[in-house]
Amino acid sequence: MKRYLYLWHRWLGIGLCLLLALWFFSGVVMLYVGYPKLTPAEHLARLPPLSAQGCCVDLSVALQAAQREHAPSSIRLSSLAGRPHYLLGYRAGESVAVDARSGQRVYPTLGSLMASAEQFDPAPAVYLGSVWEDAWSHSRALDSERPLHRIQLQDRDASLLYLSGQTGAVVRVATGNERLWNWVGAWLHWLYPLRGGVLDGAWGWVVTSLAFAASLMCLSGMLVGVLRWRFTKPYRSGSRTPYKGIARWHHLLGLVFGSLALTWVFSGWLSMNPWRVFEHPQALASAAYQGGPLIAEAFATDTTEALARFTAEGFIPREIEWRRIGGQGYLLARDGTGAVRLLDGDGRVHQSLEPEALVRAAAAMWPAGTPQVETLHAYDAYYYGRAEHSMLGHLDKPLPALRLRFDDPAATWLHLDPRSGALIEQLDERRRVYRWLFNLLHSWDWLPLLERPPLWQGMLITLSVGGSLLSLSATWLGWRRLRPRKPLARRLAAKRK
Structure with a gap:
């Protein structure tokens, strides 16, 4: 059994070690430069x-x-x-x-x-x-x-x-x-070279398969590393590892950074939502929160009058959005700084909506029960902001916010923005598990670290360097295994000399 374990790790490593090194390096780049977007x-x-x-x-x-x-x-x-x-x-x-x-x-x-x-x-x-x-x-x-x-x-x-x-x-x-x-950076980290070409339709499957295989490689490597380490009696050489040279360093690096590599690759595999495990079959329908389609009859104030009302309040909008909340029509205006104002059906301008109105609208998503309501005045483990350049950093996470907990089969939480009435996100029990298995393990989204960016970045860079050295040492060992060997006659002649 051990022999097969060693062989699986060896050949998975030969096939994937360079890819893993590129993942570590590109991940460090993504700490500072994200994929292009318009925020x-x-x-x-x-x-x-x-x-x-x-x-x-x-x-x-x-x-x-x-x-x-x-x-x-x-x-x-x-x-x-x-x-x-x-x-x-x-x-x-x-x-x-x-x-x-x-x-x-x-x-x-x-x-x-x-x-x-x-x-x-x-x-x-x-x-x-x-x-x-x-x-x-x-x-x-x-x-x-x-x-x-x-x-x-x-x-x-x-x-x-x-x-x-x-x-x-x-x-x-x-x-x-x-x-x-x-x-x-992101283009390499997400294997975007496979997008847009003949493999475009299979991109998701290819990434999922590679990440899963890399997870098996890391897991088998950790097992091999522990099995080959002498915890009590050392080898004849006096060392606790039987390897020499680069192989010795690979063994030691694997013992220190192997678990890190496994958690990063495994959480990256989960980010692809394999077999849709993080999609709950009984998720609440957000359309019920809106309470009806966006039709002209739902809005009592015409556009010209709405602009005049906002201007009269000293608010100069740069964009207006038509929005329904619990069936009621609102016009949401934003200025150049991102500040918002709401115009209701009676022509009144509000800086925010009453929490009771938002709770009533959200209750339509699960009429069978009454949600527990909590006002968030600070970020916590499930509601927090990210740097603008990060993958989800463009998503607005304002404070204060409302958290509604339902007793539906999916144990859903809603986060609502009282300023705009927006349904910010819906977190059922599976998405909350995903928050820990991906956001924490992959990006280290832990509030004490996110509040201290230099510490967070320093730890991730240090560990990424260790993971890169582990992967590069495996690349060297793989090259030595695959490179052409000297013919037998030349090897014998070299020994005679």
């Missing part, structure tokens, strides 16, 4: 203020111009090429843009694309053509915007803009620094 803060900061003058046609006109059978999943009033537009999102299908002044659906042209880029940044720009998907636009969140138009800005950051082929809006920004470091 909400960047988006709002580049928008011009919305004005009620000459704006806007009624929402019903915009919905009719979209010519869609179903109600949209999102409605925003934003600016494209310096003009106000309704932007309509649909769960199944492409996004739609409607000119808020003319009420006509618009399609991107070269002129409007360049104007949208100029609105985002007035630096000189060069149109590079359209792509369906490339190295910096693999995110599935962009699917409703494809194809994507690329515009290269000649600014200080050498920013590459991606604009929606459906609306003409800027949907992604990749700076020159991000593009440079991502070749050895």
Whole structure:
């Protein structure tokens, strides 16, 4: 049995040790440079203020111009090429843009694309053509915007803009620094070289399989390392390891860093949600919180009047979103700093909603019970923010927030934002387990460390260096095993000398 254990570890290591070294190295890069994205803060900061003058046609006109059978999943009033537009999102299908002044659906042209880029940044720009998907636009969140138009800005950051082929809006920004470091960062860490080519459809399966095999390699290596270590009586050489040279260092590094490598690779495998183990079959439907489709009849105040109301309150919106909460229609306005105001059906402007209204709306998701309500004034193990460049750092985690605990079969928790009424996230029992098995084991999302970034980064870098040395020593041993050997005659001649 031991022989097979040694052979499995040897050949799995030969096949995967270099990949593991690249994972450790790219993970360190990702501590500082994330995959390109357009954060909400960047988006709002580049928008011009919305004005009620000459704006806007009624929402019903915009919905009719979209010519869609179903109600949209999102409605925003934003600016494209310096003009106000309704932007309509649909769960199944492409996004739609409607000119808020003319009420006509618009399609991107070269002129409007360049104007949208100029609105985002007035630096000189060069149109590079359209792509369906490339190295910096693999995110599935962009699917409703494809194809994507690329515009290269000649600014200080050498920013590459991606604009929606459906609306003409800027949907992604990749700076020159991000593009440079991502070749050895997230692009490499997530095996994105396999995306977009002949293996594109099998990318998820390939990553899952490699991570699972790497987990077996680390586990078998830990077992071999313990079996070959003399805890009591040393070997004849006086050492507690039978190996010499690089093999000795590999044995020692494996004993120290093997468990770390196993937890990182295993948690990375779990991030792919194998066999959908983290999806609860009885998850609550978030549509019940909304309480009805986004239709024009649900909103009593028209767009022009809403803009005037916000302005009268001294609030200058740059974007407005139509939102229903518990069946009630609200207009949510955001300014350039990300501050929000809510306009209700009676024309009153609020800085936040009453918690009781949010609880009533959320209770519709599980009418059979009454949720336990808690107000969060500080981050904890299940609700916390991340750095903006991290994978989920663009998600807003404001404080205070409401936590609702339901007694449904999935033991669901909801986090709600009283400022905007947004349902921030839904954590059932499986997602809470995932928080520990992935977020903690893979990213070390532990609040005392996240609150001390230098300590957190220092520990991860130190351990990553150890894991890299372990993987590189395995790479050397694998090369020695596979490299061509001298012919027998030459070996005998060398011995005679």
